Amino acid sequence: MKRIYIASRFQFDDNGTLKNDFRVHLLGNESFLLEDHCKSVIFNNEEYRYAGPFFNEKASEHNLSASFGKIVVDVEKKSIDECDAFIAVFDNEVSPGTITELIYAAMSNKDCYLFYQSSDNKSENWFPIEFAKSLGIDVVSYKDIKEVEKIFNFNK
Numbered sequence: 001m002k003r004i005y006i007a008s009r010f011q012f013d014d015n016g017t018l019k020n021d022f023r024v025h026l027l028g029n030e031s032f033l034l035e036d037h038c039k040s041v042i043f044n045n046e047e048y049r050y051a052g053p054f055f056n057e058k059a060s061e062h063n064l065s066a067s068f069g070k071i072v073v074d075v076e077k078k079s080i081d082e083c084d085a086f087i088a089v090f091d092n093e094v095s096p097g098t099i100t101e102l103i104y105a106a107m108s109n110k111d112c113y114l115f116y117q118s119s120d121n122k123s124e125n126w127f128p129i130e131f132a133k134s135l136g137i138d139v140v141s142y143k144d145i146k147e148v149e150k151i152f153n154f155n156k
Helices: 022-027 068-081 096-107 128-132 144-150
Strands: 002-008 040-043 046-049 085-090 111-117 138-142
Touching: 002 022, 002 068, 002 096, 022 144, 068 096, 085 096, 085 128, 096 111, 096 128, 111 128, 128 138, 138 144
Parallel strands: 002 046, 002 085, 085 111, 111 138
Antiparallel strands: 040 046
């Protein structure tokens, strides 16, 4: 089965949970965003397995003298290396990690897609969006994350 990586900023609610992250809505359970449960998804009429990223609390506590950050980066690079399709979703607060992962995936010749939140086809993140276009990445604007969610059909 093909693998898909869906990069985006992790969305925490006021209680510190990820239950409002769009990937949790797609996967059906917050635990599926915390570790690999081999959930499948239909994208572009093909079946894929969700391959990450997976949130790890230790990563959010990372400092440059810790070895844990390197472990997280190595795991995510490996997941991108092994994926067949890479999707980045930008909202109005784009994660530097998502941008870095997108560039890495594009430079690794992955099938890449970028969805960005816009109003009237404008975005504060115009530079990475235009850069992605220059790399040949398919770029699509959305106004509400539900538009992106409709693209996927995760089997629950």
